[in-house]
Amino acid sequence: MGFLEGQVVVVTGGARGQGRSHAVAAAREGADVVLLDRCADVPSIRYPQAVESDLRETEAVVREHGVQALGIICDVGDRDQTTAAFDDVHDRFGRIDVLIANAGVYGGGSIQDADADVWDEVIGSNLTGVFHCMRAASPRMIAQGYGRIVVTASNQGRTAVPGSVPYVASKWGAIGLVKAAAHDLAPFGVTVNGVAPGNTSTKMVHNETLYRAMRPDLPNPCWDDVEPALRVHHVQPIALLEPSEITAAVMFLIGPGTPHVTGSIIDVNAGTAARTTA
Ligand SMILES: NC(=O)c1ccc[n+]([C@@H]2O[C@H](COP(=O)([O-])OP(=O)(O)OC[C@H]3O[C@@H](n4cnc5c(N)ncnc54)[C@H](O)[C@@H]3O)[C@@H](O)[C@H]2O)c1
Numbered sequence: 391m392g393f394l395e396g397q398v399v400v401v402t403g404g405a406r407g408q409g410r411s412h413a414v415a416a417a418r419e420g421a422d423v424v425l426l427d428r429c430a431d432v433p434s435i436r437y438p439q440a441v442e443s444d445l446r447e448t449e450a451v452v453r454e455h456g457v458q459a460l461g462i463i464c465d466v467g468d469r470d471q472t473t474a475a476f477d478d479v480h481d482r483f484g485r486i487d488v489l490i491a492n493a494g495v496y497g498g499g500s501i502q503d504a505d506a507d508v509w510d511e512v513i514g515s516n517l518t519g520v521f522h523c524m525r526a527a528s529p530r531m532i533a534q535g536y537g538r539i540v541v542t543a544s545n546q547g548r549t550a551v552p553g554s555v556p557y558v559a560s561k562w563g564a565i566g567l568v569k570a571a572a573h574d575l576a577p578f579g580v581t582v583n584g585v586a587p588g589n590t591s592t593k594m595v596h597n598e599t600l601y602r603a604m605r606p607d608l609p610n611p612c613w614d615d616v617e618p619a620l621r622v623h624h625v626q627p628i629a630l631l632e633p634s635e636i637t638a639a640v641m642f643l644i645g646p647g648t649p650h651v652t653g654s655i656i657d658v659n660a661g662t663a664a665r666t667t668a
Pocket of ligand 1: 402403404405406407408409426427428429430439440441464465466467492493494495496514515519542543544545586587588589590591592593594595
């Protein structure tokens with residue numbers, strides 16, 4: 391029996407990337423899995439977001455493990471959509487044991503010329519979106535006397551880098567939210583933690599917009615052109631982590647061995663933690 395047998399796990403941003411990896415790992419441990427994803431591009435974010443076929447593909451891979459999968463198109467930045475989605479999940483499954491608040495977008499900009507639309511979208515998805523999900527899930531978890539919440543922060547929620555004001559602010563905010571909510575939910579058997587990934591091999595990194603931003607000197611930059619610059623973000627000599635490495639930390643936090651780990655952030659960032667945190 392897997393350690394999540396009988397549990398309902400909600401993964402936001404579950405259509406692809408790290409969210410898909412977390413969803414499949416939860417299914418492997420016996421959980422029924424709900425995937426929330428917007429599955430739509432937004433004008434202020436200049437790389438492609440997931441599409442509905444990605445969501446359906448993740449559902450199918452989850453079901454291969456003999457558990458239920460439910461994909462819901464939902465913008466977690468929209469309070470009404472998010473509330474309705476969690477109501478729907480609770481009506482269908484009768485419980486919500488685990489929330490993996492992973493959905494997020496990357497949008498940068500320096501403070502002196504940051505685009506207000508990028509700010510609104512990045513804060514809306516990465517911070518307010520996490521709030522909406524935690525706000526909807528936590529009363530159910532309190533009523534059950536059990537819950538596990540894991541928020542995906544970032545390296546950039548542990549330190550700051552130039553030209554990344556919206557994203558850095560959103561991820562520092564998400565860590566603040568984890569710590570504040572950990573206090574509030576501690577009496578009720580609900581833990582709240584975060585993971586802070588370094589550069590991870592997903593479409594948030596593998597896209598033309600990021601390549602061009604990193605190498606404006608080249609007409610058509612490719613992976614080999616940006617790899618050295620990504621490598622220097624880490625202390626270990628690698629440019630990218632695999633999503634499965636972030637999943638390992640998430641599974642630790644929702645597993646049976648960590649009922650008294652709450653308010654913590656696990657850095658999975660190839661050693662950047664050695665530079666930034668005490
Ligand atoms: N890839 C990296 O290098 C990296 C590093 C640190 C942290 N992160 C964080 O990891 C998380 C997962 O990102 P990823 O790397 O898998 O990238 P990704 O772009 O492949 O996945 C993000 C998913 O979130 C969905 N999404 C975005 N905004 C949404 C919204 N408002 N509502 C619902 N769904 C939404 C997208 O459609 C997509 O499926 C994000 O929070 C990201 O900020 C990524």
